[in-house]
Amino acid sequence: MCNLGCTDSHSRVVHSTPAMPTEIAPAVSATNSTAINTNIAVDAATIFNRPQVPILCYHQIRDWRPTDSKRAKDYIVPRSKFDEQIKWLADNGYHTIQPDQLYDYLLYGRELPSKPIMISFDDSRIEQFTVARSEMSKYGFKGVYFIMTVSLGRPGYMTKQDVKQLAEEGNTIGSHTWNHSNVKNYSGDDWRIQVDKPSEELEKITGRPVKYFAYPFGLWNRQAVEQLERRGFKAAFQLSAKRDPDYPQFCVRRVIVPGEWNIPTFQRWMNNSF
Numbered sequence: 377m378c379n380l381g382c383t384d385s386h387s388r389v390v391h392s393t394p395a396m397p398t399e400i401a402p403a404v405s406a407t408n409s410t411a412i413n414t415n416i417a418v419d420a421a422t423i424f425n426r427p428q429v430p431i432l433c434y435h436q437i438r439d440w441r442p443t444d445s446k447r448a449k450d451y452i453v454p455r456s457k458f459d460e461q462i463k464w465l466a467d468n469g470y471h472t473i474q475p476d477q478l479y480d481y482l483l484y485g486r487e488l489p490s491k492p493i494m495i496s497f498d499d500s501r502i503e504q505f506t507v508a509r510s511e512m513s514k515y516g517f518k519g520v521y522f523i524m525t526v527s528l529g530r531p532g533y534m535t536k537q538d539v540k541q542l543a544e545e546g547n548t549i550g551s552h553t554w555n556h557s558n559v560k561n562y563s564g565d566d567w568r569i570q571v572d573k574p575s576e577e578l579e580k581i582t583g584r585p586v587k588y589f590a591y592p593f594g595l596w597n598r599q600a601v602e603q604l605e606r607r608g609f610k611a612a613f614q615l616s617a618k619r620d621p622d623y624p625q626f627c628v629r630r631v632i633v634p635g636e637w638n639i640p641t642f643q644r645w646m647n648n649s650f
């Protein structure tokens with residue numbers, strides 16, 4: 377048991393408590409010497425101080441309707457804008473990375489490709505599969521899809537088969553809870569219903585473990601972080617609130633791309649937000 381009260385083993389994750397020694401992952405064989413330095417997990421302060429990788433967050437990708445409110449348009453990116461943004465990233469030499477790469481960078485200092493970017497999608501909308509996936513594949517880009525399992529198969533949302541295909545094509549499937557309720561309000565059985573069961577369902581669909589989590593509404597607190605860590609999650613993603621210096625990999629920042637952004641605005645936010 378560590379001195380922060382966690383009862384589960386978490387050998388690959390280290391708290392920043394000063395008295396606590398850096399934990400070291402299993403020894404690397406001498407014949408693989410190039411990997412030695414990249415298998416030493418660092419303390420939270422080091423993780424916190426690493427340059428942040430820009431991470432984009434999309435919701436709906438469709439043309440605006442007359443009934444869409446100004447606020448709704450923050451979450452609805454017209455198809456032409458999305459295509460333009462993805463093309464701009466490709467034309468400007470960006471490389472999409474996956475959460476496993478980000479985790480290895482944050483904890484072990486492992487190198488990332490030049491101009492790394494993570495492209496994430498929340499809420500399981502169908503056009504993330506039908507539109508975003510096909511547009512990104514033109515450039516060899518992969519995404520990260522945070523699924524709320526209650527919506528699977530509903531009109532306007534992805535099916536289980538879509539999620540399975542995304543995983544098979546090299547995208548990461550993460551959890552976005554069962555029904556998008558705020559983790560700050562969970563107690564008792566909520567953790568099982570909102571986190572454990574959705575993970576089980578997604579793992580059954582994809583055949584892969586669920587290791588990454590996106591907080592609904594981007595909202596989180598220390599209790600949620602500790603619950604996720606205890607459950608074996610490697611990292612979790614918020615929006616743009618201040619990060620917890622003791623758990624930087626559990627409050628990784630992202631920026632929502634609003635539908636109004638043109639390329640110069642998109643570029644400016646990417647450069648200034650991380």
Ligand SMILES: [Zn+2]
Nearest residue numbers: 498499592593
């Ligand atoms: Zn969401």
